[in-house]
Amino acid sequence: MIDYNKIKLLILDCDGVLSDGMVIYSEDNIESKAFSTKDGLGLILLRFTDIKVAVITGRSSKALVRRTDDLKLNFLYQGVKNKVATAQNIIDGMGIGWENVAFMGDDLNDYPLLKKVGFTATTESAPERIKQLASFVSTLPGGNGAVREYVEYILQKQNRFEQVVDKYLEDLLLKSKVLPKSINQ
Numbered sequence: 567m568i569d570y571n572k573i574k575l576l577i578l579d580c581d582g583v584l585s586d587g588m589v590i591y592s593e594d595n596i597e598s599k600a601f602s603t604k605d606g607l608g609l610i611l612l613r614f615t616d617i618k619v620a621v622i623t624g625r626s627s628k629a630l631v632r633r634t635d636d637l638k639l640n641f642l643y644q645g646v647k648n649k650v651a652t653a654q655n656i657i658d659g660m661g662i663g664w665e666n667v668a669f670m671g672d673d674l675n676d677y678p679l680l681k682k683v684g685f686t687a688t689t690e691s692a693p694e695r696i697k698q699l700a701s702f703v704s705t706l707p708g709g710n711g712a713v714r715e716y717v718e719y720i721l722q723k724q725n726r727f728e729q730v731v732d733k734y735l736e737d738l739l740l741k742s743k744v745l746p747k748s749i750n751q
Contacts, residue, residue, distance in 0.1 A: 568685050568701060570723035573617060574666040577653055577679070578713060580623035580630050582672035583689060586709030589625075599629045600709060608714030609637050611721065614733040620656055622649050624675055649679045670716050672696060672708050687716045 581587045585599040592598070612619055620641035621634055627644065634642045643652045657667065665684040669676075672692040680686045680699045688700040691707035702719060704712035721727035 568723075569665070570685070570720060572666050573668045573685060573720060573724070574662050575618050575620060575656065575660060575668070576612065576717070576720070577620045577622055577656075577667060577669040577683070579671040579673075579676050580621055580627070581625060582691065582708040583670050584621065584630075584633070584709065584713060586707060587672070587691070597627055597629065599627060599633075601629075601633050602709055602711055602714070604711040605709070605713035606633075606637055608717035609639065611717060611730050611734055613638065614730045614737075615721070615726070617720075618660065620653070622646050622652050622679075624649075649676065650682055653679060653682070668716075668720060670704075670713060685720075 578584055581589070581599075584605060585601055588599070590598045609619055618640040620643070621630065621639060622643045623630065624646055625644065630644065631642065641656055646652050653667065657663065664682050667683040668685040668687065669679055669683040670687040670689070671680055672689045673696060674693070676696065677699070680688075680696065685702070686700045687702040687704065688696050689704050689706065689708040689712040692700075692703070697703050702716060704715045706712040706715055718727060721730055
């Protein structure tokens with residue numbers, strides 16, 4: 567039985583979870599990825615909770631650095647060969663246990679971490695073997711709102727979704743009272 571109130575850390579894979587898994591290389595050797603703004607807002611909601619967010623991925627990407635910086639995520643580890651060891655370092659640093667960790671991965675390289683954490687999730691587009699490990703399977707593919715769906719599910723299970731949304735909206739209204747000068751002024 568999962569105790570959702572114990573979740574203190576959300577770990578995400580990148581390719582296939584935060585992005586649709588496609589990697590685009592330009593002729594200028596620039597790599598690009600697409601990220602969902604809906605997923606981004608879901609992660610912003612977590613700023614109004616005590617849940618920290620980590621991205622642990624096997625690839626390295628400047629686009630992901632920019633995305634995690636934009637969202638002010640707590641941890642980013644790229645080029646990781648052993649996701650379990652990296653997650654263990656974060657867990658140790660936070661002083662929590664595996665039962666306090668939620669993880670969303672989408673492919674075979676995520677299998678070891680999916681076997682360790684307290685609350686597992688995957689995307690609609692994941693292979694069947696990964697879906698069988700998951701406590702939560704998003705109805706959406708990676709990079710298209712799956713992370714947002716997972717975040718909202720966790721917050722609803724914690725009975726604090728409405729409270730968190732209200733805090734976000736209050737913050738948004740406070741920020742909107744200070745209007746920037748128009749370019750035309």
